Amino acid sequence: MSEHVSASAEAGRVQAGGSYEKGGAGLTDPGWLVNTDPDRVLVALDGASEREETLAAAVYRESAHLHRDSGAGARRQVLALDAARYGDRGLAARLAAVDVKGEADAAWSVEWATGSQVEPRLRNALTVHDEVIEAVATGAVEGRPVAVTGSADGKVRIWDLTTCKQLGEPLTGHSDGVEAVATAVVDGRSVAITGGLDGTVRVWDLATGEQVGDPLIGHDASMFAVATGVVEGRPVAVAGSGDGMMWVWDLATGQQVGEPLIGHRHEVHRIVNTVIEGRPHIVTGSMDGTARVWDLTTRKQVGEPLDDLSDTTVAVGIVSVDGRDLILTGGASPMVRVWDLASRRQVDRLAIEHVPRVCAMATTVVHGRPHAITVDFTGTIRVWDLSSDRQVGTPAVGHTDNVYAMATAVLDGRSVVVTGGGDKTVRIWDLDTGRQVGDPLTGHTGPVWAVATTVLDDRPVAVTSSGQHRIEMRVWDLTVGREIGEPIINRRDPKPAVPLSISWPESEFADLPNWVVDMRAVAAVVIDGRPHIVTGGRDAKVRVWDLTTREQVCEALTGHTYGVEAVATAVVDGRPVAVTGSRDATVRIWDLTVCKQLGEPLTGHSDGVEAVATAVVDGRSVAVTGGRDGTVRVWDLTTREQVSEALTGHTHPVRAVATAVVDGRAVAVTGSGLTSFTDLGFVSWTGIDAEPVGTVRVWDLGTMQQIRSDAVTPLGVVAVDMTSDGRLAVAFGHEVAVLARR
Structure with a gap:
């Protein structure tokens, strides 16, 4: 056995700017991938351009959150298996054959593996929370993109998305699980707003990690949803609770704005903000199976509820397609329903096979085309091009559930x-x-x-x-x-x-x-x-x-x-x-x-x-x-x-x-x-x-x-x-x- 030392390892060094130096075999050298410090490799992956390099990068990232902190011997096995999951049995064999100092030869090679769960678009996985992560939001701190996560352990964590490292210590204050997170800018500083099972909404300064003011309390019901917006020039937070009521707070003063919004019969699980005809609105989804539209200025419900025809509506998104504003809702039924925001009528649906329930949704624009991202309770993430109503990406070959x-x-x-x-x-x-x-x-x-x-x-x-x-x-x-x-x-x-x-x-x-x-x-x-x-x-x-x-x-x-x-x-x-x-x-x-x-x-x-x-x-x-x-x-x-x-x-x-x-x-x-x-x-x-x-x-x-x-x-x-x-x-x-x- 010998320690892997080669010219390719030196050629795979990372420049000060973080890009991978061309001309070496580092990214395509199995020994370098197995034996080099994972932090160094993860930075170098951003420089992948050739086909073999991009495949190696996808293989490495697939389970990096697991093998990053393990020894090179375990990393060798996981990388070989993931290479087979991506269909490259040759790379799998080469990875299994890598020498690791102080370790015996790998006992097993991978003959083949299905790739139902591999995702080449995965960039990284952040793992520190002790329990299930219930909520995620994104923002910026001092010009750097961050993610804010809340989990069932009652803690809030801030992550630098450039380095994929946690910033500071967890934010503590909630006495029970954190169910909702949103971000905003108040008086020039970035803040996170969190809602918890303890019935409180809390505001955190993302730069200092300190709680801003006292908790915002409506009553003792658990808070399952939080969103932010601007009403008459003032930043506000809207929170939905377990009894179907919603509260609005002025984030600058910490004071409740008006009476609660009442309409839903069961817990509110999703709040999304939007602007209609220049006025701030929110769309809410509830376990009562409906989605509702609210004018935040008048504090009134707009029109009749959108009935999702399922037991729950826990996922809501808003997007503009061909100049028309649409609402997307998902819940217990195996589909996402598409509604015209102006007419409140269903205009389409995205059928999702083998899905027991859509539990989360987001919308975005990719290359000028509106897309929706849906997550179901099996953990499967799907991306939809809303202009064509088609799922983006190659369907998985193999089982689509456990x-x-x-x-x-x-x-x-x-x-x-x-x-x-x-x-x-x-x-x-x-x-x-x-x-x-x-x-x-x-x-x-x-x-x-x-x-x-x-x-x-x-x-x-x-x-x-x-x-x-x-x-x-x-x-x-x-x-x-x-x-x-x-x-x-x-x-x-x-x-x-x-x-x-x-x-x-x-x-x-x-x-x-x-x-x-x-x-x-x-x-x-x-x-x-x-x-x-x-x-x-x-x-x-x-x-x-x-x-x-x-x-x-x-x-x-x-x-x-x-x-x-x-x-x-x-x-x-x-x-x-x-x-x-x-x-x-x-x-x-x-x-x-x-x-x-x-x-x-x-x-x-x-x-x-x-x-x-x-x-x-x-x-x-x-x-x-x-x-x-x-x-x-x-x-x-x-x-x-x-x-x-x-x-x-x-x-x-x-x-x-x-x-x-x-x-x-x-x-x-x-x-x-x-x-x-x-x-x-x-x-x-x-x-x-x-x-x-x-x-x-x-x-x-x-x-x-x-x-x-x-x-x-x-x-x-x-x-x-x-x-x-x-x-x-x-x-x-x-x-x-x-x-x-x-």
Whole structure:
């Protein structure tokens, strides 16, 4: 091993003015990208001009907020994976081969990866807040562009957008989360106005970081929206609250202007200012499903409300197209509605596929053409050219929402990966080429939570489960890419037998009608020579289905006290069994011939069991489980005892487990990562300073030792599998990737 030192590193130096010096190979030299100080590289990226340079810049920026503060070894892995996500497998291979001083060679290379979530327009990501960032606004301080952010931790932060560094310490004063931020100029100084769940609106001097005056208080309702404007030459702030009322304050005096504006029936989530016929107006969006226009001078509502025809209107924008002022509204429905500001009539709509809800919106002008930027609750950002009503950019190839499950199979002699995700689709991928096989398999009415593969009538099939508006399983012929027969519908219970999660007491569910319970886990098994499916759901029940007749073969198996998150099957003493893991932190073994639990629950995990797989080690059947406590445990299914100490090292909840036989030895593959807001609780109670990345580990089940170094992903790992030749299939975020041993 040798430290990367080359002429290209010197050629990649940054000039005093911040531009990248031409004539060197720095930006296209993988070693320079991996080993050079990230701050230096990020400045140099602005000088990229040639195609290879701009691609390298996009790859580096994609996950810079994660690898910027990590070591060069981890950066090498993340950059290689991101290069594959951008479709450059050659660059991915070169990055994986870079020497890093003091580090072993990279254990994994990236054969291919999908690029559903990559965004070449990304410039940087700012990460310091301890909790969810709820609001962002931009402004200028001493001539430099800044961003002001507010978050659920109650803090306000100021960022220099030129250096992407935080300016000073966080601004504190709110006693609860900050939900809204706006900026203005008052008496020649730049200020930020913030609204919080504590019911206050506060004004901050952006140059000094000090609060200006006392908090502005309407009453004790939470403040969800803030905007600024000028009325009769005086700067004002307008704030909307949780009870639908809005207040106007004079920012120069700190005094409330007139009585509150009343009209909305529920909380106001968005306020946008505009000028109509020379007079200042605001447009407001509310959880009551309407948008309203207000004249700030007369303090009156103008015209009738714009009814968004959805449960909520939380996103509002204003733009001028061909000389006509338009209002854009978004909410619970999968579309953005376009209204003529003068006539108050809907004139168009932007249909957005697979989006459960538009949660934020902004408008701007690009090259003289009006555009809208929309954000949905999956985190997807879309840009729309409003002159043509078309989305800007290339549609993503692959899942358009999180991947939740995967399984491997052999199809016509080639290995494939079958994945299911939150976009309600099932997709088949060629393991060698990374190409999607055929069109997505559609039909599910909710997110696809689980996938299993098996053989039915001598044909490879996939069984997938979902649950949202109804609970269903579907069987797919993988050879022809079509569904076999009708879906298997699990009849909904009048109410769940147990609560959905540990934090919700059962009494809260007493009055919930038409309760739907997700099928979270699926596994295939053969019973008496016939293919069967075992499912686990969030109702804490385990069910067994005959795959040929599509009928449930016995009463639901009960015992778990919280939702069943994982199922695997095995053969113990010649009898088929199911092994289930639950949010109740237990593992249970079920005899599938008689549909009864075997022995007492297996305990050891200190929090929910998220993943289960089975294997045969030295002639004995074992189960491998992964938990929210970050541990991996191995259990002897005959003695029902834990084998050795827990396997530790993961610093996040272990979401995925798979087993395989590679080079004649049984191995387990485990994947971890923070994948949802609820996972933030894991960080708080463990005290671990966990980064939002995923980790994959491979364990020798004979020695109970880790083999090969970690594989690192830029997002939390939700599913893994391994082939007999040692290739890893990994799902993280919307993406699927295949890694090979180096």
